[in-house]
Amino acid sequence: MYRYDEFDQAFVAERVAEFRGQVARRLSGALTEDEFRPLRLMNGLYLQLHAYMLRVAIPYGMLSSRQLRQLAMIAERYDRGYGHFTTRQNIQFNWPRLTDVPDILAHLAEVEMHAIQTSGNCIRNVTTDPFAGVAADEIIDPRPVCELLRQWSSLHPEFSFLPRKFKIAVTGAAADRAAVFFHDIGLRAVAGDGREPGWQVIVGGGQGRTPMIGAVVREHVPNGQLLTYIEAIMRVYNLCGRRDNKYKARIKILVHELGLEAFREEVEAEFETLGVSTRQLEEKELARIATYFSAPGYAPAPGDEAALTTARALDGVFSAWVEQNAFPHRVPGHAAVTVTLKRPGGEPGDATAAQMRGLADLADRFSRGELRVTHEQNIVLAHVRKKDLKALWEGLAALDLAEANRGLVTDIIACPGLDYCALATARSIPIAQKISTRFAAPERQREIGPLAIKISGCINACGHHHVGHIGILGLNKAGEEYYQITLGGDATENAAIGERAGPGLSSDEVADAIERLVDHYIAVRQEGEPFLSAYRRLGADGFKEALYADRQNR
Amino acid sequence: MLIARTGEIANGWHRLDDSAPIPEGGDIIISHRRLNERLQHETAHGRIGLEVANDIDVGDLAGVLARLTLIAVEFPSFADGRGFSIARRLRHLGFNGELRAVGPLIADQLSHAIGSGFDTVEIPTALAERQPAAHWLAALTTVTTAYQGNTRGRRSILEARHGG
Numbered sequence: 001m002y003r004y005d006e007f008d009q010a011f012v013a014e015r016v017a018e019f020r021g022q023v024a025r026r027l028s029g030a031l032t033e034d035e036f037r038p039l040r041l042m043n044g045l046y047l048q049l050h051a052y053m054l055r056v057a058i059p060y061g062m063l064s065s066r067q068l069r070q071l072a073m074i075a076e077r078y079d080r081g082y083g084h085f086t087t088r089q090n091i092q093f094n095w096p097r098l099t100d101v102p103d104i105l106a107h108l109a110e111v112e113m114h115a116i117q118t119s120g121n122c123i124r125n126v127t128t129d130p131f132a133g134v135a136a137d138e139i140i141d142p143r144p145v146c147e148l149l150r151q152w153s154s155l156h157p158e159f160s161f162l163p164r165k166f167k168i169a170v171t172g173a174a175a176d177r178a179a180v181f182f183h184d185i186g187l188r189a190v191a192g193d194g195r196e197p198g199w200q201v202i203v204g205g206g207q208g209r210t211p212m213i214g215a216v217v218r219e220h221v222p223n224g225q226l227l228t229y230i231e232a233i234m235r236v237y238n239l240c241g242r243r244d245n246k247y248k249a250r251i252k253i254l255v256h257e258l259g260l261e262a263f264r265e266e267v268e269a270e271f272e273t274l275g276v277s278t279r280q281l282e283e284k285e286l287a288r289i290a291t292y293f294s295a296p297g298y299a300p301a302p303g304d305e306a307a308l309t310t311a312r313a314l315d316g317v318f319s320a321w322v323e324q325n326a327f328p329h330r331v332p333g334h335a336a337v338t339v340t341l342k343r344p345g346g347e348p349g350d351a352t353a354a355q356m357r358g359l360a361d362l363a364d365r366f367s368r369g370e371l372r373v374t375h376e377q378n379i380v381l382a383h384v385r386k387k388d389l390k391a392l393w394e395g396l397a398a399l400d401l402a403e404a405n406r407g408l409v410t411d412i413i414a415c416p417g418l419d420y421c422a423l424a425t426a427r428s429i430p431i432a433q434k435i436s437t438r439f440a441a442p443e444r445q446r447e448i449g450p451l452a453i454k455i456s457g458c459i460n461a462c463g464h465h466h467v468g469h470i471g472i473l474g475l476n477k478a479g480e481e482y483y484q485i486t487l488g489g490d491a492t493e494n495a496a497i498g499e500r501a502g503p504g505l506s507s508d509e510v511a512d513a514i515e516r517l518v519d520h521y522i523a524v525r526q527e528g529e530p531f532l533s534a535y536r537r538l539g540a541d542g543f544k545e546a547l548y549a550d551r552q553n554r
Numbered sequence: 555m556l557i558a559r560t561g562e563i564a565n566g567w568h569r570l571d572d573s574a575p576i577p578e579g580g581d582i583i584i585s586h587r588r589l590n591e592r593l594q595h596e597t598a599h600g601r602i603g604l605e606v607a608n609d610i611d612v613g614d615l616a617g618v619l620a621r622l623t624l625i626a627v628e629f630p631s632f633a634d635g636r637g638f639s640i641a642r643r644l645r646h647l648g649f650n651g652e653l654r655a656v657g658p659l660i661a662d663q664l665s666h667a668i669g670s671g672f673d674t675v676e677i678p679t680a681l682a683e684r685q686p687a688a689h690w691l692a693a694l695t696t697v698t699t700a701y702q703g704n705t706r707g708r709r710s711i712l713e714a715r716h717g718g
Contacts (some may be wrong), residue, residue: 238636
């Protein structure tokens with residue numbers, strides 16, 4: 001994975017010193033709270049419901065075991081012993097004190113980490129496919145471009161006071177595991193047809209209160225011109241994006257109001273005026289960064305397949321975990337394993353300091369000391385020998401992290417909701433807990449098959465409910481929390497926004513309603529047909545009827 | 555207070571009220587709506603500065619840039635970053651005079667202003683009392699490295715790495 005050189009290290013060290021000075025000036029009154037707010041946000045520090053929350057960047061989700069141990073130390077020393085992994089491949093600490101934050105940032109800098117631009121109206125942490133570099137369907141490894149974007153966007157003089165936050169996602173594979181159609185800018189690798197490797201650029205996607213599927217603004221930008229093209233998009237957005245209403249300030253609204261054609265013309269005109277001098281530099285830098293991501297020298301593993309088959313035959317629980325949580329690796333004899341942070345009844349995405357240390361140790365033993373955080377709030381170990389899967393699984397079981405539920409009904413995405421978040425209108429975590437408890441039986445989960453439930457505690461959609469096969473949106477009417485259900489959302493290359501099923505449900509009704517919905521699906525599905533396919537084939541009516549069956553009977 | 559990368563500097567320019575007559579001499583900053591009037595005032599001498607709002611179409615100025623010595627870009631709020639992109643566009647168009655950011659910017663934005671192509675920042679007096687020049691200089695000198703180059707000759711980390 002990427003390692004800082006002396007320039008990167010000096011940069012984060014200076015940023016820590018800068019923030020220390022900003023905190024001091026806030027405490028002295030030189031900075032008003034209004035002036036301090038964007039500065040602390042640009043260092044990932046939110047003022048939440050009960051306390052400050054620090055969001056630490058995990059650039060494109062890549063973590064070393066050393067970094068994870070440092071996060072565990074921070075969780076213990078400055079927080080309450082746990083951290084929360086988010087849908088943007090970051091980690092959040094919910095209880096730091098303002099005066100401790102500069103020290104926490106210094107501890108992060110010790111392990112080549114930071115909290116730069118995890119919040120604020122700037123370019124946020126770039127996200128990507130957690131299987132980057134190992135997926136069999138990969139066209140271009142997206143991580144060098146992600147790292148180039150991380151550097152270029154860090155403390156960008158021109159683009160740090162944008163109309164609104166700005167999120168970029170990159171996928172290098174044929175399948176989209178980074179939700180590129182739901183970001184301000186999405187990049188998809190393109191190659192072949194005699195073209196040099198490059199990127200399809202998608203713009204104006206997003207969730208929130210106005211969900212939109214992004215549109216292709218350009219079919220192909222060569223690698224070495226990508227930053228220049230993105231700079232052109234950013235400049236048009238910075239100058240033309242709305243600033244009169246924060247709910248209409250995202251680029252998706254600009255694209256929508258201007259129209260894609262007019263927006264494209266603006267961007268292309270800007271792109272034309274920018275010189276070519278920097279493009280060679282980008283190529284050189286991409287080549288330099290790429291050396292950090294060259295495939296590790298995998299040992300040939302001809303006997304692994306047989307060893308795994310034997311181990312699976314002897315232990316059905318282990319076998320089910322392999323079936324569900326192992327992702328095909330491009331190198332024979334290896335697997336990329338998802339460790340879900342979704343124990344039924346638990347808090348989605350949370351990990352204790354002990355679990356973080358345990359995961360770091362397992363990564364060292366079995367996966368080259370490297371981990372990835374996924375936008376589904378799980379952890380991926382990307383380089384596991386198949387003969388080691390059994391020992392890894394046993395190690396995970398000892399950490400209470402061996403759930404065989406990746407992509408299943410209990411692998412629920414949920415935002416922190418009203419338990420933590422100042423913006424939330426309803427609780428998310430207890431709803432996730434009720435549903436995952438209801439469906440806890442492993443056989444039941446496997447019987448249901450692939451099903452993505454996503455829960456947001458407010459209209460801002462941090463829990464990605466719009467793209468859940470079943471989406472749950474928590475709202476509040478006259479002091480009463482209630483939940484709106486959407487059906488048919490899809491975050492992949494077949495992007496779709498879920499449709500609202502009907503009236504809201506009380507928190508007590510949700511789990512029952514979801515269960516009726518699932519039972520209906522099982523009754524009507526064809527052999528091997530996943531929930532989403534059945535929903536698309538049959539249409540919404542039967543599913544809605546099942547969802548509200550109790551009301552009709554009353 | 556007027557701040558440059560070296561700290562507080564003297565302001566040699568006079569900002570002309572829109573209702574005041576255009577003087578025969580002296581360096582004056584005029585609003586955009588009086589630009590033609592000043593350009594056509596053939597007997598007036600002295601240098602011309604132009605103050606523009608941050609929703610201006612920079613392309614409209616292309617024809618007059620050569621006659622301007624200073625362009626001041628208004629920042630209605632420190633959170634409104636349009637001025638940074640306007641500065642970049644003016645530099646791309648070849649404007650080589652003084653670029654000045656005018657408004658309630660904060661000390662931490664001096665590096666953003668310079669990085670985007672500004673030379674100076676002019677802030678209201680009340681803000682200067684709370685954020686004296688020393689704060690601006692301290693903020694500027696705390697972060698000395700950047701991944702982005704700028705039009706005023708700062709080498710980026712990328713350039714340093716690759717000997718650009």
